[in-house]
Amino acid sequence: MTSLEYDVVVIGAGPVGENVADRVVRGGLTAAIVERELVGGECSYWACMPTKALLRSASALRAARQLPGAREASTGNLDAAAVLGRRDAFASHWRDDGQVSWLESAGIALHRGQGRIGSARVVEVTGVDGVTTRLTARHAVVVATGSSALLPDIPGLxxxxxxxxxxxxxxxxxxxxxxxxxxxxxxxxxxxxxxxxxxxxxxxxxxxxxxxxxxxxxxxxxxxxxxxxxxxxxxxxxxxxxxxxxxxxxxxxxxxxxxxxxxxxxxxGRTPNTQDIGLDRVGLVPGAWLAVDDTLRVIGGGGWLYAAGDVNRRVLLTHQGKYQARAVGDVIVARAKGERVEDGRWGRHAATADERAVPQVVFSDPEVASVGLTAAAAEAAGLRIRVVDYDLGAVAGATLHADGYQGHARMVVDEDRKVIVGCTLAGPDVAELIHAATIAIVGEVPLDRLWHAVPAYPTVSEVWLRLLETYGR
Incomplete structure (x- = not known):
């Protein structure tokens, strides 16, 4: 059995694992990453990128048909073969050469095969040829194996x-x-x-x-x-x-x-990819979600085991997983250098945005973009709130964007602090509006200050002014 040593070993080479490894290498440590499938993970080949490629052509056609002039030029139907071909290109035709090349350029070692924790700070990688390589981590092992689709127990399914x-x-x-x-x-x-x-x-x-x-x-x-x-x-x-x-x-x-x-x-729903990664060898439950603190260190994991991305069930979204990757990479580097890290503190070493402001976009028709708390969730959290609604179709920029634009905007205000704690937008192309709400919520920008963030006219972003007017001063 070949034995190698690195500062950090990451199990899972999806976008989360890649970002963890990159972060620790940038911090001056060495890193190895273990992957049993394609480097790049679910998002690159079976989720974010290919699914949005499937949706985009139809979205563009719908948008054209909502505008006089463009509508008359859009007389045909979607070419399904062309849509699937574009999807294939965004999935890199299910080849990971480009991602592997990036790992090499970043100075990250790749070990292909099934990674299993063998003991404290040890990961054993079994390749397709049956040969096992033992990787020992000086500082940390990070589980970034993601999740898979849940198959319910329906007879015959x-x-x-x-x-x-x-x-x-x-x-x-x-x-x-x-x-x-x-x-x-x-x-x-x-x-x-x-x-x-x-x-x-x-x-x-x-x-x-x-x-x-x-x-x-x-x-x-x-x-x-x-x-x-x-x-x-x-x-x-x-x-x-x-x-x-x-x-x-x-x-x-x-x-x-x-x-x-x-x-x-x-x-x-989803289920964690933790069934066959050796959790039982370190006293944890195979197939279970991994509970972590705000520095992404696994609770009951001996202080050296971390989990980032879907596998810890905090937020099952790629962008939040990459956010966690940056946080856990920073904290591993800090601890390796002997710096004191206080768990749960608001700061660059803690993944606090997973609780405060999680943006998400559903690329349906219409799109749905949200961040923070819904009204029901805010009330359940005990906040004294006010809900402010506005018809997106009544905004000047929306009427220019598409004839018959239909949509709706809602912001949820914490009345005690006078800050926004939640925002939901539904309508064509609202995905590009949600980051403004994310900044307002993460930054806890007082409503009085938001009046000075003047939206450009005529854009759909003018809904922010309308929401503030509806709220009142």
Whole structure:
């Protein structure tokens, strides 16, 4: 068995693991990264990039059709083959040569294979050839293995060979009929994408459409899906699934209805990729989420084990995982240099934004962009709040952006501190507006100061002025 030593060993070479390794190398330490699949991870090949590529062409076509002049020039339908081809390019045709080259340029050692913790600060990597390499970390081991799609225990589902988000993102063709179990982000985005590509889509949304967002956002998306020809069955729960000899999928619901489709996508949540990484060897539970403190050090992990990204369940979003990666990289370097780091303090060594201001965009039609707390979450947290709503379609910039622009904006104000603690926007292209809200919330900018942040006219960002006017001085 070959044995090597590094300052830091990272298990998982997705965007989170890459950023951890890069951060510690920039801080003067050595780092090795272990990956069993493609360097670049879920986001690069089966999530963020390819799925948004699937959605973008349809979004551009819808935007053109909302403008006189452009509408008349947009007389055809989407070219599905061209859309899938562009998606393939954004997924680098499922080759990681470019990402591997970047690791080499950054001075990060790559070990391919299944990484398992063997003992304190030791990771054993088993390659495809069966050869094992032992990596010893002088300072820290970081678990950045991410998460996988959760497959619920529905009778017949596994045997029916369902799609997860991976198969949907990498589909080689467009199914004639697609059933989707779930009503969250993946479900709504893929319903939007495949309906635009020509599929007949049915969504079984037991808990509603985008149930964790402000209610108005889910209602706007649900209505838009229905207008696009998608059958949205709120409250429908799948109780059995079967794929017959002809390849047709049959789904039975609790209320006695039956749904037929050529493919079924299951999008009901995520599960951590911790089943086979050796957690049991250091007293932790295989297959469990890893609880961490604000410096991302695993609770009960001996002080040398850290977890960043989806695997710690704080926020299952790529950008927040990369934020955590920067934080954990900094704290490992600081501790390696003997600097004192106080857990839980607001500062560059603590991942406090995971609790205070998490931005998210759902690239559905319309887009939904949110950050911070919903009104319900703020009330549940015991805050004395005021909810301020405004019709996005009434903003001058929105009327220029598209004829018949429909959307809605909401800000949630902490009345005791007079700062914004939450913001949700729903409408065409609102993704580009949410960072202003993120800055306001993270910076705890008083409303009195926001009056001096004058939005340009005529832009959709003028909604900020309208929200402040509605709130009053």
């Amino acid at each position: 596994r045997a029916a060979a369902p799609w997860s988000s991976r198969e949907a993102a990498a589909a080689g063709s467009v199914p004639r009929r697609l059933a989707i179990i779930g009503g969250g982000v993946v479900a709504t985005e893929m319903a939007t994408a495949f309906a635009a590509l020509g599929s007949s889509v049915q969504v079984l949304a037991r808990d509603g459409v985008l149930p964790s967002t402000e209610p108005f956002a889910g209602e706007l998306v649900r209505e838009s899906l229905r207008e696009a020809g998608v059958s949205v069955r709120v409250g429908a729960e799948a109780v059995s699934v079967d794929r017959d000899d002809r390849g047709v999928v049959h789904i039975a619901t609790r209320d006695g209805e039956r749904v037929e489709a050529d493919e079924v996508l299951v999008a009901v």
